Amino acid sequence: MPEITYLEAIRQGLWEEMERDPRVFLLGEDIGALGGPFRVTEGLLERFGEERVIDTPISEQAIVGAAAGAAHMGLRPVCEMQFIDFIACAYDLLTNYVATARYRAGLSTPMVVRGPSGGYVRGGPFHSQCPEAAFLHTPGLKIVCPATARDAKGLIKAAIRDEDPVLFFEHKYLYRRVKEELPVGDVITPIGQARVARDGTDLTVVTWSAIVWKALEAAERLEREDGVSVEVLDLRTLLPLDDAAIVTSVRKTNRVLVAHEDTRTGGVAGEIVARINELCFEWLDAPARRVAAHDVPLPYAPTLEDFVLPQVDDLVAACRWLAAY
Amino acid sequence: MSASLSTAPLPARLTRQQLLELYYWMRLTRSLEERLVALHRQGKVVGGLFRSLGQEADAVGSAYALEAGDILSPLIRNLGSMLVKGATPLEVLRQYMARAQSPTAGRELNIHFNDLARGFLGQVSALGAMVPVMAGIALSFKMTRQPRVGLVYVGDGAMSTGAFHEGINFAAVRRLPLVVICENNGYAYSTPTRLQTAAATLVDKAPGYGIPGVRADGNDVVATYQTTREAVDRARAGEGPTLVELVTYRRKGHAEHDDQRYVPPGEIAEWERRDPIDHHRRRLLESGWATAAEVADVEARVEAELDQALARCLDEPFPDPATALPGVYADPPAAPIEWYRTLRTPDA
Numbered sequence: 014m015p016e017i018t019y020l021e022a023i024r025q026g027l028w029e030e031m032e033r034d035p036r037v038f039l040l041g042e043d044i045g046a047l048g049g050p051f052r053v054t055e056g057l058l059e060r061f062g063e064e065r066v067i068d069t070p071i072s073e074q075a076i077v078g079a080a081a082g083a084a085h086m087g088l089r090p091v092c093e094m095q096f097i098d099f100i101a102c103a104y105d106l107l108t109n110y111v112a113t114a115r116y117r118a119g120l121s122t123p124m125v126v127r128g129p130s131g132g133y134v135r136g137g138p139f140h141s142q143c144p145e146a147a148f149l150h151t152p153g154l155k156i157v158c159p160a161t162a163r164d165a166k167g168l169i170k171a172a173i174r175d176e177d178p179v180l181f182f183e184h185k186y187l188y189r190r191v192k193e194e195l196p197v198g199d200v201i202t203p204i205g206q207a208r209v210a211r212d213g214t215d216l217t218v219v220t221w222s223a224i225v226w227k228a229l230e231a232a233e234r235l236e237r238e239d240g241v242s243v244e245v246l247d248l249r250t251l252l253p254l255d256d257a258a259i260v261t262s263v264r265k266t267n268r269v270l271v272a273h274e275d276t277r278t279g280g281v282a283g284e285i286v287a288r289i290n291e292l293c294f295e296w297l298d299a300p301a302r303r304v305a306a307h308d309v310p311l312p313y314a315p316t317l318e319d320f321v322l323p324q325v326d327d328l329v330a331a332c333r334w335l336a337a338y
Numbered sequence: 339m340s341a342s343l344s345t346a347p348l349p350a351r352l353t354r355q356q357l358l359e360l361y362y363w364m365r366l367t368r369s370l371e372e373r374l375v376a377l378h379r380q381g382k383v384v385g386g387l388f389r390s391l392g393q394e395a396d397a398v399g400s401a402y403a404l405e406a407g408d409i410l411s412p413l414i415r416n417l418g419s420m421l422v423k424g425a426t427p428l429e430v431l432r433q434y435m436a437r438a439q440s441p442t443a444g445r446e447l448n449i450h451f452n453d454l455a456r457g458f459l460g461q462v463s464a465l466g467a468m469v470p471v472m473a474g475i476a477l478s479f480k481m482t483r484q485p486r487v488g489l490v491y492v493g494d495g496a497m498s499t500g501a502f503h504e505g506i507n508f509a510a511v512r513r514l515p516l517v518v519i520c521e522n523n524g525y526a527y528s529t530p531t532r533l534q535t536a537a538a539t540l541v542d543k544a545p546g547y548g549i550p551g552v553r554a555d556g557n558d559v560v561a562t563y564q565t566t567r568e569a570v571d572r573a574r575a576g577e578g579p580t581l582v583e584l585v586t587y588r589r590k591g592h593a594e595h596d597d598q599r600y601v602p603p604g605e606i607a608e609w610e611r612r613d614p615i616d617h618h619r620r621r622l623l624e625s626g627w628a629t630a631a632e633v634a635d636v637e638a639r640v641e642a643e644l645d646q647a648l649a650r651c652l653d654e655p656f657p658d659p660a661t662a663l664p665g666v667y668a669d670p671p672a673a674p675i676e677w678y679r680t681l682r683t684p685d686a
Contacts (some may be wrong), residue, residue, distance in 0.1 A: 038481070070511060072504035075470045079508060082488075085454065088481065090474075106501070109464050110471065116666045117446045118460055152666045155527060176668035280612020 017195060020188040022162040023053055023127075026169035026200075027091065031061050034089060035174055040067040041093030046107055049093060049307050050224055051129055051188055068209035073102035077126060081111050084124040094128030097182055098142040111178045112153030115130035125172045127181035130158075131223055131274060132184055137313040143222070143275040145251050148180055149284065155179040155204055156252040162193045164249055167202025175204060184223045191226070205250045205292055207258035213244030216268035216335050219259055219285060221248040224323065226271050231328035241336045251281055259285065259291050265329075266299040268335045299338035304331045346625035355626045360402060362561045362636045364394040367418035368463050369640050370427050373648060378594055381653075384432045385447050385523065390415040392557070392589035393523055395614030398422055399562030400489065400519050400584065403570050404457065409475055410489040411459040411468040413496065415447050415521065415588070424456035425449075428647040437654040444657035446652040452591055465496035469505030476514035476573075487573045489517040490567075495526025497543065498534050506579065510547040513578035517569045520581060521556065523588035528600040544581040556586030557614040560621075587615075 017025065031037045038061075039054060045068040048055030058066040069076050073094060080090035094100045100107070104335065114120040132141035148154050155177055159165040165183060172179035208226055211232050218228040224320045232243035246262050248255060263269050269289060271282040282303040289301050307321045348354065351466070371389050377386040390397060397418035401410055404423070412419045417430065432440035434448055441451035452460035459475070461468050472490035479486040496502055497520060509516040520540045524531055537543060544551025554565035562584050569580035587609040591598045598606070622628040 067512075070504070070507055072470075072508055074467075074501045075473065075504035075508035076506060078467065078470025078501065079474030079477055082471040082476075083478045084474075084482070085459070085471075086475055086478035086482075088478050105464050106467060106470065110462050110467050113462070115668065117442060117450070118452050119442075119665075120454075120459075121668065155667075331511065 014196045014197065016192040017162055018189050019159070019162045019165045019183070019191040020051060020053055022166035022195065023169050023183055024055065024057075026166040026173075027054065028057065028060070030170055030173045031057070031065065034173075036087060037091065038065040038067065038087040039091050039093065040069050040080060042069055042095045043069055044068060050095060051185065052095065073099050076107050077103040079105040079109065080124045081106065081114070083124050084122045085114075085120050086294045089123055091121050091125040091127060091173060094126060096140045097128035097130035097144055098139050098181075100126065100128065100144055101147070104147070107148070107154065107178070108151045112151045114153070115177065116153060121176060122178050123176050125169070125179050125181055127169065127172075127183060129185035129188070130182040131184040131186055132311050132318060133223065135313060135315060135318060136311075138310040141311045143182070143273070145182060146275055146280050147283055149252055154176070154184065155250065157204060157216045157250050158182045158184070158222040159202070159249060160184075160187070160210070160222050160247050162191055162305075163195055163200060163211055164202045164208070166195060167200045168204065168249065171201050171204050173233060179204065182222070186223050187226070188210070202249060205253050205255060207255040208249055209244065210247040211243065211245040211260070213242040213266060215242045215266055216270065216332055217244045217246055217262040217266045218270045218272055218328065218332070219246045219248065219262070220272040221251065222274065224274050227323065227325050228272060228328055231332060234325070234329055235332055235336075237331065239331065239336065243332060254285065254288070256288055256292060259289065263289055263293045268338070269297070269301045269329070270304060270331050270335055271301065271332075272304040272323060274322060275306060276308045277303060277334045278308050280305050299335050302331055302335060304328055345627065348627065349560045349616035350567070352560065353565070353626050357560075357622060358632060358636060360398060360563065361615075361618055361622060361633065362640065363398040363402070363418055363422050364559060364618065365636060365640045366421055366427065367394045367398065368615060369644055370421075370430060371417065373644055375594065377431075377435065384436045385434070386593040386595065387434065388593050389450060389590040390417055391665070392609055392613060393521065393586045394418050394555035395405060395559035395618065396519070396521050396584040396586050397491075398564045399559040400566040400582070402563050403566035404487065404489060406489045407457065407484075408489065409454060409457045409459055409472075411461055411472050411491065412449060413461055413491040413493055413505070413521065414449065415493075415523065416491050417493070419447055419491070420458050423458045424453070425451070425458060426647070427644055428650055431647055432654065435651065436656060437558065437651055438657040438661070439654055443661060464501070466492060466499030466501035468506070470504050470508060471505075473505045473509040473514055473516055476509060476516040477512060479515055480512070485574055485639070487515045487517060487570050489519060489570070491521055492520045493526060494520065494522045494524070494531040494534050494540060495529065495660070497540060506547055506549075506581070509579045510549045513576065515576070515578045517566065517573055518579060518581050519566065520583045520584060522583055523586050525588050525592075527592040527596070539583065540550050541581055541583040547581070549579050551581040551583065553583040553585065556584030557612050559614060559618050566592045587612075
């Protein structure tokens with residue numbers, strides 16, 4: 014099997030699900046003839062036709078709202094936000110309508126909203142966001158953030174088959190930088206299960222998406238330069254959080270760093286650290302720490318973006334602090 | 339009896355029976371709301387109470403234009419449309435009183451409930467949101483080649499929202515079988531229509547979406563039926579959405595607590611003279627489409643049905659607190675963990 018990229022893995026997942034289930038269809042801006050600005054949906058229009066690959070007006074509320082209505086009726090829509098930053102335009106529909114539908118009204122809304130998130134690509138304030146914290150606070154939604162090609166495919170397929178609405182935040186920095194050989198046949202990554210990306214004994218880095226790769230790089234350096242053994246836990250799903258996997262790793266290493274690309278205040282790391290405090294405080298040999306972006310909108314210039322976003326050096330420094338505590 | 343009536347020609351291809359049914363649905367709507375007012379004063383309605391007094395004809399006539407299998411989504415003043423589609427007074431009473439046996443088991447308010455099998459999808463409070471959602475339902479009809487139609491209500495206020503615009507534009511572009519009913523009742527809470535839009539009429543917006551717009555007297559149940567029916571037929575024939583403006587008036591406040599201090603003197607009285615139920619009743623009798631006895635029968639039937647519904651639910655319990663937790667997700671079906679509040683650290 015040839016290696017496929019993270020981006021190709023998403024496309025393959027969409028393709029296979031559309032082949033498997035005629036209820037699956039796509040809607041979004043420029044996803045048909047263009048294949049989306051990153052070409053995630055390239056070739057799908059030709060294969061599945063205009064009725065199942067719907068180019069919409071620039072209307073995120075219509076995309077999400079129409080998907081919800083179609084999902085109520087038994088279809089399986091997959092919405093694309095051209096850049097995930099624009100999911101904010103559909104915030105009301107997602108949080109007030111979609112997320113509450115099952116609980117308040119017994120309505121099934123099996124739908125996926127996916128799109129390119131994340132920085133390190135000189136995208137500036139509106140093409141670089143990580144919106145997970147804005148939705149973590151909404152019961153009724155699920156949130157997945159794959160770091161690998163295998164999970165990109167496995168999670169998009171799991172998301173499409175899920176009975177509840179799933180936000181699939183793919184990372185555009187990883188689109189063509191990450192590849193791997195995937196096994197033949199169905200690749201499914203169960204929603205709600207973290208993955209140990211690297212085994213370690215001295216401390217744990219809990220993270221997801223692009224920072225998984227930075228954490229792995231930091232772990233290599235710490236092993237080499239300090240003789241410190243770092244475990245990297247790739248959460249993969251943020252909602253629902255895999256508390257058991259976090260607790261297992263913390264009990265093993267007794268030191269934990271939670272790292273994310275998004276800004277610090279109100280970020281997902283705060284929730285994770287709170288849970289660690291509640292669930293396994295006695296197992297900690299050092300305070301749980303965070304590494305996150307500085308609390309500013311993400312700037313464009315390379316010098317500014319690199320300064321604001323967490324880098325490998327930041328992770329290494331925080332791990333050294335924890336190891337020495 | 340009917341053989342001896344001197345009858346005017348029947349309007350809009352409606353039968354005598356149907357004309358009397360329209361009267362029944364409007365009468366049921368109003369009487370049910372009157373019962374709710376009494377319950378509200380007794381403190382039995384635990385939240386707000388929203389009236390559709392004077393607007394019964396637009397909700398009832400438009401919903402009556404749909405077939406079984408069609409789906410509508412009402413707004414807060416479209417109780418009548420839900421009744422026509424099969425929602426029962428018992429369900430509505432239970433909803434308002436937050437009873438365990440209400441359609442949402444006490445989770446949602448008033449007429450925020452749904453049954454897609456009967457053909458109504460409950461609204462949410464964010465105005466305009468149901469337009470894109472109903473566009474999606476219409477999209478599903480089209481994609482699965484079913485000759486079904488969606489109908490969504492908006493008000494003069496909801497038409498100012500972005501969701502309305504995005505939803506109707508999407509439906510127009512995709513030529514979806516969707517009818518958008520604008521119930522223009524003059525006010526969005528306290529804000530008059532002239533502060534919502536600079537357009538002379540709300541149907542003026544239709545050409546901007548490339549769809550037909552038609553306007554009718556919202557206080558004439560036959561007109562609301564007929565106008566909507568044409569839009570429904572057009573939608574079912576694959577000709578896409580229509581914007582229907584039904585001009586009416588909100589005679590009560592936004593909710594029972596609203597004293598309407600912002601309404602100019604005399605305005606409400608003027609619309610009282612144009613009451614849709616009085617108008618239809620008078621027309622039934624004067625045109626010989628129904629006898630006085632038939633009309634009285636309908637009125638008695640409505641009150642008896644409401645007596646019965648109320649007797650069934652008045653003493654029902656509120657939901658058990660433990661029922662608040664399950665059902666946020668299909669999987670896991672169980673409740674979210676509650677150890678945060680019990681202070682028992684789970685064995686993770």
